[in-house]
Amino acid sequence: MAALDQGHPKEALSALMQGYGDAVYAFCHRMVGPALVDDVHQLTFVHAYESLSSFRRESSLRAWLFGIARHRCLDALRREKRRPVVAADPDHHATAHEPLTDRLANRQLLARCLGTLEAKSREAVVLRCEQGMSYGEMEKICAEKAPALQMRVARALVRLRKCIALGGL
Amino acid sequence: MADCSRFADSAEDLLLAQEQGRDLDPDLVAHIDSCAACTRERDQYALLRASLDAAPDHHRAPADAQARIFARIARREEDGQKPVFRRLAWLSAAAVAAAAAWFLVAAPAPPQSIDYNWQISGDPTRPPIRGDYASPGDTLKLRATVPTDMPGYFRLYRGARLRLSCGENPPCRRSPDAMEIDFPLDTRGDYQALLFTGVVLRFEDHPGELQSDIAAAEAAGATVKLSAMVRVR
Numbered sequence: 265m266a267a268l269d270q271g272h273p274k275e276a277l278s279a280l281m282q283g284y285g286d287a288v289y290a291f292c293h294r295m296v297g298p299a300l301v302d303d304v305h306q307l308t309f310v311h312a313y314e315s316l317s318s319f320r321r322e323s324s325l326r327a328w329l330f331g332i333a334r335h336r337c338l339d340a341l342r343r344e345k346r347r348p349v350v351a352a353d354p355d356h357h358a359t360a361h362e363p364l365t366d367r368l369a370n371r372q373l374l375a376r377c378l379g380t381l382e383a384k385s386r387e388a389v390v391l392r393c394e395q396g397m398s399y400g401e402m403e404k405i406c407a408e409k410a411p412a413l414q415m416r417v418a419r420a421l422v423r424l425r426k427c428i429a430l431g432g433l
Numbered sequence: 434m435a436d437c438s439r440f441a442d443s444a445e446d447l448l449l450a451q452e453q454g455r456d457l458d459p460d461l462v463a464h465i466d467s468c469a470a471c472t473r474e475r476d477q478y479a480l481l482r483a484s485l486d487a488a489p490d491h492h493r494a495p496a497d498a499q500a501r502i503f504a505r506i507a508r509r510e511e512d513g514q515k516p517v518f519r520r521l522a523w524l525s526a527a528a529v530a531a532a533a534a535w536f537l538v539a540a541p542a543p544p545q546s547i548d549y550n551w552q553i554s555g556d557p558t559r560p561p562i563r564g565d566y567a568s569p570g571d572t573l574k575l576r577a578t579v580p581t582d583m584p585g586y587f588r589l590y591r592g593a594r595l596r597l598s599c600g601e602n603p604p605c606r607r608s609p610d611a612m613e614i615d616f617p618l619d620t621r622g623d624y625q626a627l628l629f630t631g632v633v634l635r636f637e638d639h640p641g642e643l644q645s646d647i648a649a650a651e652a653a654g655a656t657v658k659l660s661a662m663v664r665v666r
């Protein structure tokens with residue numbers, strides 16, 4: 265935030281992108297899928313740039329930025345009224361014969377099963393398990409209380425495992 | 434012991450305890466450690482967590498993402514500096530609306546179509562629109578063309594929490610083809626308005642949280658329209 269304090273918002277944005285660009289991209293990819301991710305990712309940082317002066321440091325920069333990304337993702341999903349489209353899995357049929365331990369490590373299968381979760385469950389499990397967020401940060405991002413988010417993550421993990429065990433069906 | 438499903442049966446509770454940082458029942462822990470089926474199940478969840486933990490590395494922002502973002506910002510700034518056209522539009526609108534505070538620009542809608550507008554009205558001596566920003570004391574004006582026989586509801590949220598909801602009755606105003614509301618933006622925060630149309634909604638089923646309300650309304654078959662975020666600073 266030093267660049268922002270010194271009145272250099274574009275430098276501040278550049279630092280934000282270097283610090284969190286990949287993490288936000290990964291989050292958006294999970295939330296909206298490959299077709300929309302580039303647009304949503306760009307919009308996130310455009311809105312962050314336009315809102316930098318209103319960042320009140322009540323939350324971490326990361327939580328603030330992911331909060332913007334989350335809104336952009338949900339807006340995009342509402343516009344498209346669809347769940348993320350996961351790239352076709354060339355090994356789809358092979359997975360049915362894989363041991364479960366191998367399936368659990370299969371990224372394509374994991375992506376497909378994440379895509380079957382509702383947006384709120386998906387965002388909770390992605391923020392917690394992929395992005396390593398604390399529940400304190402997640403409360404700020406999702407505007408919900410930790411117990412609700414904890415319950416959502418636990419339920420989502422059970423559903424994910426079940427989906428993966430069934431080969432993504 | 435091979436058919437034991439104790440872990441599987443209570444997986445959600447066990448995972449919740451883990452998320453909450455709670456200690457598990459020592460008897461259960463001892464059972465899991467000694468039960469092959471439960472140990473296997475526990476290890477599978479650990480593997481799932483490890484797979485998720487490693488996943489973000491597989492999706493990285495494109496190399497030109499930063500350049501594209503700055504180009505997009507430049508385009509928006511350029512658009513925001515079309516001064517003559519934009520100011521003339523505002524001045525003419527201000528002249529028309531001088532006595533009546535603010536009129537919304539709503540094109541007549543064909544039958545059964547929904548047109549939804551939101552606008553901020555404030556001190557007439559200064560431009561009323563600053564992107565999606567407003568100041569305490571401004572008014573958020575919502576207007577929708579909704580056919581007479583179609584149910585419609587406005588719901589306004591601050592920080593994703595419900596602040597106001599109305600349909601046929603005040604503070605909503607219903608005319609033959611439209612519904613309107615003026616909402617004073619007294620408190621700083623991020624506001625968003627929703628318009629639900631098409632079906633009669635039972636709002637006791639709506640928890641009053643933005644995303645949940647949208648989901649409940651869509652599940653009930655309503656058409657949902659969302660305003661831009663209005664940031665009151």
